Amino acid sequence: MNPTNQGDPLIVIVSHRGPFSFTARRDGGFKLTRGAGGLVTALGALAQKHEVLWVACALSPADRAWAKLHEARPERVDGVQLRLISPNLQRHRLFYNVIANPLLWFIQHQLWDIPRAPSIDRNTWKAWEQGYTWINHLYAEVIAHTLADEQRPIIVLPQDYHLYLLPFYLREAMGERVHIQPFLHIPWPGPDAWRILPAQIRNSILIGLLSANRIGFQTDKDAFNFVQTCRFYLPDAHARGTRDTITYRGRTIRSTAYPISIDVQKVEQLAEDGRTRQHRAAFSEYLSGRQLILRVDRIEPSKNILRGLQAYRNLLESYPEHRGQVQMLALLVPSRLEVDEYQDYLRDIMGEAGLINAEFSTSTWEPVRIVVGDNYARALALMQLYDVLLVNPIADGMNLVAKEGVLVNLKNGVLVLSEHAGAFYELGDHALTVSPFDTYGTAEALHQALTMPEEERLARANKLHDIVKQADVNHWFHAQVDDALNDLSSHARKSSTPGTPGNKPSA
Numbered sequence: 001m002n003p004t005n006q007g008d009p010l011i012v013i014v015s016h017r018g019p020f021s022f023t024a025r026r027d028g029g030f031k032l033t034r035g036a037g038g039l040v041t042a043l044g045a046l047a048q049k050h051e052v053l054w055v056a057c058a059l060s061p062a063d064r065a066w067a068k069l070h071e072a073r074p075e076r077v078d079g080v081q082l083r084l085i086s087p088n089l090q091r092h093r094l095f096y097n098v099i100a101n102p103l104l105w106f107i108q109h110q111l112w113d114i115p116r117a118p119s120i121d122r123n124t125w126k127a128w129e130q131g132y133t134w135i136n137h138l139y140a141e142v143i144a145h146t147l148a149d150e151q152r153p154i155i156v157l158p159q160d161y162h163l164y165l166l167p168f169y170l171r172e173a174m175g176e177r178v179h180i181q182p183f184l185h186i187p188w189p190g191p192d193a194w195r196i197l198p199a200q201i202r203n204s205i206l207i208g209l210l211s212a213n214r215i216g217f218q219t220d221k222d223a224f225n226f227v228q229t230c231r232f233y234l235p236d237a238h239a240r241g242t243r244d245t246i247t248y249r250g251r252t253i254r255s256t257a258y259p260i261s262i263d264v265q266k267v268e269q270l271a272e273d274g275r276t277r278q279h280r281a282a283f284s285e286y287l288s289g290r291q292l293i294l295r296v297d298r299i300e301p302s303k304n305i306l307r308g309l310q311a312y313r314n315l316l317e318s319y320p321e322h323r324g325q326v327q328m329l330a331l332l333v334p335s336r337l338e339v340d341e342y343q344d345y346l347r348d349i350m351g352e353a354g355l356i357n358a359e360f361s362t363s364t365w366e367p368v369r370i371v372v373g374d375n376y377a378r379a380l381a382l383m384q385l386y387d388v389l390l391v392n393p394i395a396d397g398m399n400l401v402a403k404e405g406v407l408v409n410l411k412n413g414v415l416v417l418s419e420h421a422g423a424f425y426e427l428g429d430h431a432l433t434v435s436p437f438d439t440y441g442t443a444e445a446l447h448q449a450l451t452m453p454e455e456e457r458l459a460r461a462n463k464l465h466d467i468v469k470q471a472d473v474n475h476w477f478h479a480q481v482d483d484a485l486n487d488l489s490s491h492a493r494k495s496s497t498p499g500t501p502g503n504k505p506s507a
């Protein structure tokens with residue numbers, strides 16, 4: 001990278017899924033598609049203030065072709081310096097389909113059916129060593145190589161559970177001159193959930209993360225759970241530290257909550273876009289006055305779509321007055337279908353929806369409609385129209401659908417929200433909150449929402465709208481960067497001797 005202005009920091013975002021994906025054009029060039037995630041949208045504002053390098057993984061043949069063309073140095077794309085790593089496909093399969101999803105994801109969302117799965121077998125160990133560890137190491141190598149001549153202060157922000165070992169390898173390659181601050185988008189459960197992993201893998205993950213300077217989580221609960229997990233499993237993680245710091249082998253690591261949000265301005269704009277209006281008009285006609293219960297999710301076991309359908313069935317059984325008067329729409333975005341558990345889950349959802357329709361349909365009414373696909377304009381249109389938004393995950397880092405919904409909804413719709421979504425801590429007071437396991441309680445909440453007096457709906461909807469409006473994704477990003485800058489300047493003031501990284505993760 002360019003060793004220019006020595007004062008301003010270089011921000012390095014590192015993630016598995018990148019901000020853009022490429023498609024090959026006939027003329028040999030590439031068409032660029034921007035991802036829709038909050039992180040990508042937040043980047044717009046960030047890139048105006050700071051120089052940003054984004055390192056991600058090539059995920060398609062066109063991405064790999066682009067990466068090959070630009071393997072010598074990062075390339076400026078849409079305001080960011082982009083660098084894609086291009087690992088061997090077999091290693092990537094082990095990394096993504098065996099370790100990251102399902103093993104780590106399932107532990108952190110507590111999805112395993114423990115008497116039966118997982119079994120940490122020979123293939124898991126192979127995937128850990130030749131997939132996960134190897135790819136984390138590759139990221140570190142590429143970053144260290146790219147930044148070899150960099151003179152500016154460097155802030156590295158690794159994203160999520162794909163990159164737990166990266167801080168260790170990066171620290172090893174670059175020493176204390178980089179400030180490393182991962183952010184975990186998914187929940188961090190308490191120590192007990194981590195017993196599924198053998199000590200060697202578990203400790204490598206913890207030691208990997210403790211090579212960072214500060215670690216960001218969605219909620220205070222996650223941040224606290226992380227501190228507890230380290231204290232519980234690492235004998236030399238300082239026993240007397242504070243609630244949100246760990247002293248480990250001479251270094252102090254902070255554990256901090258930064259609840260993520262949405263790009264309020266952009267979502268509001270898109271909600272009024274021509275395509276969204278068209279969908280809105282078409283669906284208003286389709287609903288023909290019926291009340292709408294909406295859910296919008298990736299096809300993902302942690303989203304608890306199946307129990308949501310069971311709760312809807314309970315509603316129709318217990319309160320027949322809603323039959324013919326209500327419509328459930330589930331917008332489901334295909335996700336990780338190479339992983340068996342995800343395929344099975346989709347099959348079960350379609351089966352349950354089919355059974356409900358077979359039992360309750362009339363000649364003019366189909367109680368539930370599952371719409372599989374990825375169409376953001378359509379999702380936003382329906383979020384404007386819902387009477388009830390059902391967000392009932394078993395566990396969820398935040399759940400941005402809840403925030404998008406309450407921002408754009410036009411009908412003073414009611415949010416039915418799981419107490420295990422990160423969004424619960426911000427929105428729970430004005431939603432109807434449920435246990436995701438309690439299908440009876442969820443059916444009662446749906447009934448309460450469908451029959452709630454207009455005045456109460458309005459009061460709740462206004463409160464929810466204001467909360468989301470006040471803290472958007474730029475706020476989330478800047479809070480992290482500001483803390484990193486403060487850490488850097490206090491580190492420079494103290495100018496302490498370099499700390500020693502922990503044990504080497506199993507390589």
Ligand code: G6P
Nearest residue numbers: 017101159160161185186335336
């Ligand atoms: C969650 C994770 C992200 C991930 C996204 C989509 O939101 O926190 O890290 O990118 O799901 O999953 P995928 O496997 O398609 O990247």
